[in-house]
Amino acid sequence: MGTGTALAMRLIVRAAEVLEADRLIPITGAHVDSCLYHGQATLDFVDRLVDGGATVRVSTTLNVGSVDLLHPELWRGDPDLASRGRRLMDRYRALGCRPTFTCAPYQLADARPARGEQVAWGESNAIAFANSVLGARTNRYGDFMDVAAAITGRVPNAGLHRSGERRARLVIRLGDDVPWRLLDEDTLYPVLGLVVGRLAGGRVVAVDGLPPGIGEDRLKALGAAAASSGSVALFHVVGSTPEAPTLTDALQGAAPEAEAVVSMDDLRQARTELGGEGGGPIVAVSLGTPHASTAELAEVADLLAGRHAADGVELLVSTARDTLSEAEADGVAGRLREAGAELLVDTCSYISPILRAPNGPVMTDSGKWAYYAPANIGAQVVFGSRRECVESAIAGHVVRDATWGSA
């Protein structure tokens, strides 16, 4: 065993001690978040692995890094920081990781673990999606630990890798005052996710009473918001996610330890916290957090409908480089660019200096973006539906529709 692999194994053993696991179990894949630059220590660590001859032994995707490697001209910060970020991304490729550079690896057809598969994933929204929507099994793996698992192919047998730990402890229902028409609006799901995360903290949660068969993009938005406001790593949605055909399944036959009802007032308040007010001018619109799916890119192009973003409004859509190349092939990327949109890959506009005027006001359809951007890049955020975001980009100021009624 080389010194790099030995270092990775020492970390895995330490993790097993902390979690008081009885043994290590094999994994079939990993998603590594450690490729985002957080200081010299993050480079020193990967150098130790690469120079020590380590390579990953399972199929491993990479999360976003600091820099859009395909469009480096979009970086507006310190060039030295960009070169450090780029070097870190390169070093993770040298370990044998796939250069996917996306926070939504589950949207890549060949990177989706099957139900019951044991994996080691980093990035909070990806962890929530893998566990909840795919039914794969991962704990919340952080920096260093995710790549150590990929190199050793092992994780401690603890937490969400074990069936019993996947049982819902908290059951959340929507109140009778929430109108049914709202359940068919995309924008409900990030708002609900914010509330779910706050209520759940780190507990496994089941959301009951939603219509069956909720689509992946809505579950993605719900999970990303819930994993921002809370430490949610697994949420069941009864009738929609694979371990919850019924509430009894989600609870594994046990009684819930706690129950909560989300009222229309709770939702309105959460939407306001995300940035629900505001009717003034905007300087930017940021879509695609987590990275936009093929369907979401097409929807944005359709909503733009041949119109162009207003002068002075930066319309930014983030996606995976693999999704972008599909969109280039089917013409969607061209339609977006003709409408004035910039397409960002490999990174995200709330973690790197990308926006021309980051202080905003910036409008977004993402609960996660709205949650983190104020502290990360100092943005004043206006939250809205995808349709409101597009109409606002065209108008140059916040445009609201009647989705949430007249407050």
Added chain:
Amino acid sequence: MGLRVSGRLIAPGRAHAPALVLEEPLSLWGGLDPATGRVIEPRHPQHGELVTGRVLLMPAARGSSSSASVLAEAARAGTAPAGIVLGEPDLILAIGAAVADELYGIQVPIAVVTPDVLAEVRTGEPVDIGPEGLTAD
């Protein structure tokens, strides 16, 4: 002698330093500036406090998995806390401390104690972390 508790260590090492009690959980990512060692989360009750050379006490770590990187970077920069005391085990911080030890030979011991013990310690009181656990006068 003061209070003595056999807290479990999830990261090894020794510390003898004044306590800094965090009234709310802190995510080191976005919450601690490794360049200065200060708490930078604006809404945190201990916003502006220096963690360097103090034993950080908090009921639980919070949030981002990138906190491991921030702890290792703070150790490298010489701004890390002398030690950490938690009310529950935290894998992310334990791995951050393990990496600081591996890369730089700098130990940031992390002890886990019961919440009632945590509540006994006040900011400024001297705290010892060693193999035998946590000691506070």
